[in-house]
Amino acid sequence: MSLSRTAGWIPSSFRSPEDESDPNLNRKPIVLDVLGPDFRTSLLGTDLKLVLHANPSQVSVTRPKLTTTANTERGRVRWHYGQAVAQFSMEGATGGFVRMYAGLTGLASMARNIPSRRETIAYERYRDLLALFRNNACVYSSRGTPIHYGVIVVTYDGASYRGWWSSFTSAEDASRPYQFTVSADLQVREERRVARSPA
Helix, strand or coil, X not given: CCCCCCCCECCCCCCCCCHXXXXXXXXXXXXXXXXXXXXXXXXXXXXXXXXXXXXXCEEEEECCEEEEXXXXXXXXXXXXXXXXXXXXXXXXXXXXXXXXXXXXXXXXXXXXXXXXXXXXXXXXXXXXXXXXXXXXCEEECCCCCEEEECEEEEEECCEEEEEEEEEEEEEEECCEEEEEEEEEEEEEEEXXXXXXXXX
């Protein structure tokens, strides 16, 4: 998705998905992509990869161990099944619903030609993330049944996590009228990390 906007938009914190590889910027955006059924080909391409308007306030990767414990007549028995499916979780805010020449706006729709929050880049990024969760890397037929299954890729700080969304929660609080609070969990099928040796 192109991050360049016309007049009236407050620019995003990130210019493109390639911000992390630029040593002059010192930025680490969270980049979301969709891979096709072969789990290798990007369906979005470089220009359409989703970059969040503002990074989450908290990112965590959980790798639980599967163990079962049972008490018997002669003591305690513990079974070890190895590592369970990892989970990538992120929590944060959408960023402020700000329009150029209008400032912060909490209006849900346009009234008396006053710009609403729907015309802000933070709201657009929120809707993109919601659509990414709703489709969950699937392509649907005209009947509404999935015909292709892809995989979601979340890239952050040199690591990529491939899997599918398991939950997505957004909340609107009256005490914070100019942004949404968002949390999402990704069940990780595969994790890849780039190893960098010191120069």
